[in-house]
Amino acid sequence: MFRRLFLVMLVLAVPVVFASPMFADLIGYGLPSWGWLEWVSPALGTVMFVWGGRPFLTGAVSELRSRTPGMMTLIALAITVAFVASWGAALGLLHHELDFWWELALLIVIMLLGHWIEMRSIAQTTSALQSLAELLPDEAERVVDDVVQTVSPADLQLGDLVIVRPGGRVPADGEIVSGTAEVDESMITGESALVTRTVGDRVVAGTVSADTAIRVRVTAVGDDTALAGIQRLVSDAQNSSSRAQRLADRAAGWLFWFALGSALITAIAWTAVGQPDNAVIRTITVLVIACPHALGLAIPLVVAIATERAAKMGVLVTDRVALETLRLADVVLFDKTGTLTRGEPAVVGVVTGSALTGDEVVALAAAAESDSEHPLAKAVLRAAADRGVTVPAARNFSSSAAVGVRADVDGREVAVGGPRLLAERGLTALDGADELVGRGNTVLYVVVDGVVEAAIALADEVRPESAEAVRALADRGVEAVMATGDARDVAERVAADLGIERVYAGVRPEDKESIVADLQAEGNTVVMVGDGVNDAPALARADVGVAIGAGTDVAIGSAGVVLAGDDPRTVVSAMNLSREAYRKMRQNLWWAAGYNLAAVPLAAGVLAPVGFVLPMAVGAILMSLSTVIVALNAQMLRRANLSVR
Secondary structure, eight states: OHHHHHHHHHHHHHHHHHTHHHHHHHHHHOOOGGGGGGGGHHHHHHIIIITHHHHHHHHHHHHHHOOOOHHHHHHHHHHHHHHHHHHHHTTTOGGEEEEEHHHHHHHHHHHHHHHHHHHHHOOOOOOOHHHTTTTOOOOEEEEEEEEEEEEEEEGGTTTOOOEEOOOOOOOOOOEEEEOOOOOOOOOOOOOOOEEEOTTOOEEEEEEESSSSSEEEEEOOOOSSSSHHHHHHHHHHHHHOOOOOHHHHHHHHHHHHHHHHHHHHHHHHHHHHOOOOHHHHHHHHHHHHTTTHHHHHHHHHHHHHHHHHHHTTTTTTEEEHHHHGGGGOOOOEEEEEEIIIEEEEEEEEEEEEEEEEEEOHHHHHHHHHHHHOOOOOHHHHHHHHHHHHHOOOOEEEEEETTTTOOOOOOOEEEEEOOOOOHHHHHHHOOOOTTTHHHHOOEEEEEETTEEEEEEEEEEEEEEEEHHHHHHHHHHTTTTTEEESSSSHHHHHHHHHHHTOOOOOOOOOOOOEEEEEEEHHHHOOOEEEEEESSSSGGHHHHHHHEEEEETTTTTHHHHSSSOOOOOOOOHHHHHHHHHHHHHHHHHHHHHHHHHHHHHHHHHEEEETTGTTTTOOOHHHHHHHHHHHHHHHHHHHHGHHHHHHHOO
């Protein structure tokens, strides 16, 4: 809307400005003596005031109703006084010096430009609540009298029996009545490892059956599901999140009262000395020039350049207030899975109990797992590729849900699985395997011809950049805190590697949101960094939510800042950008306000006793100079050093 309105008003402003006698005198050109020409500026200026000024007039009404005069009120005051005074001059009711049509036109155009820049700089994201709804499958398979019916999840009722096939999402909260599956609950709980769910276990809408089909009896639908509960948390947190009043609006509010006070003093002073004509002229002049063009551009220009600079380093700013608030952070609360870690399992150790080397163990395990689609199998295959080992061919592959896989490799039977594999075969774990489990790892045992030959430890791999990000935050006096749905031993291992002292483990979605609230209650400005559905309420509750771009639309929709990549050091760079951008905002506001502090008293006639009253033409020059200085100062942000080191 502001773009379209700006372009239309820009076209109308050209004849308004150039047909204005005051502007002609200022530039030094003569106007033709056409009778109709003197009405061009009043006619088109009226259109500009009514049409182009409407957003500011309606905004001023809202600000005044809420008793918080700000930018809209200041702009509305200036254009309204200019409009009334200009018509008064056009009709011969006021002095011709009060012909402000050109100033009215330029003011509306520049303010519309500022608002257009501001709106364009704020990127739009997918709605968090809509993204949560999209976690549900489009269709559900309901079983009625042994007949499978395809229905919408919204049509499911309590007690319905549904089939969830391999790779499919659970359509509603329920209880498994048939089958055993490895379920990916990371989108809801943040737990990186797959969880075994069998008959009698509860499953949550939106989670995924990774390997086998299960039958689920629906126990909750609609607003009673866990997913709906998260939706309510996100909605409540977004609605209750505090948003600091914008810096420019505060400055505009101060200038509004400054302008009114100056105008009142001006009117009283000139009337008291017996010059009522000058009282009218000076008072109106003060009210018009009290709204400098630079103020309308001071913040939007910095925001536009800051968001452009942020985009180049992989940071998408979706909330301008978030950009301003990042610099104030006392605590950065990190989700673990997918944020500080890679979010996928990786081989972190191998223990052998025979003459087999680590590479040979990985080769055999990779051969047995080569036909499996399980995430742990893929991790073993990646480890074999990273080690550069040759994976032999396997035959007669078979798998058992929640147990493991087996295959014939070079004439030997190789089985790979977890503790259930050992229990099923009556075997015992290797010495040293307990130590791997104690570190919070997932352990796969490699059984060759009925003998436990090795144990492979897998864990969610810590990003190498995470430790540097934590150190950089500590250097700035910012505490790094970690919250995760993972078990305590896993969380403490990662925290120890990174140098994080405060850790919250086994955290549910509602717990993360309450952790943010508790940190805020301690007086901290909290930045939350996460990537999953379970992080969405906390991202919305935090003073600034930072979403990893590789994460879910839900997390992105709940955040004010989105990282296009997955490097946590970018959070620190974004904080540096926030600090530099805020510094430029303050500088620009001082330049813009400085115009008022100097020009308004001079326009009011404070130096009249010594024979000097600020001419309107000089005021216009100062106004333009202030705008140029603000624009040049904003450009300096492009060269600011934002590196982590």
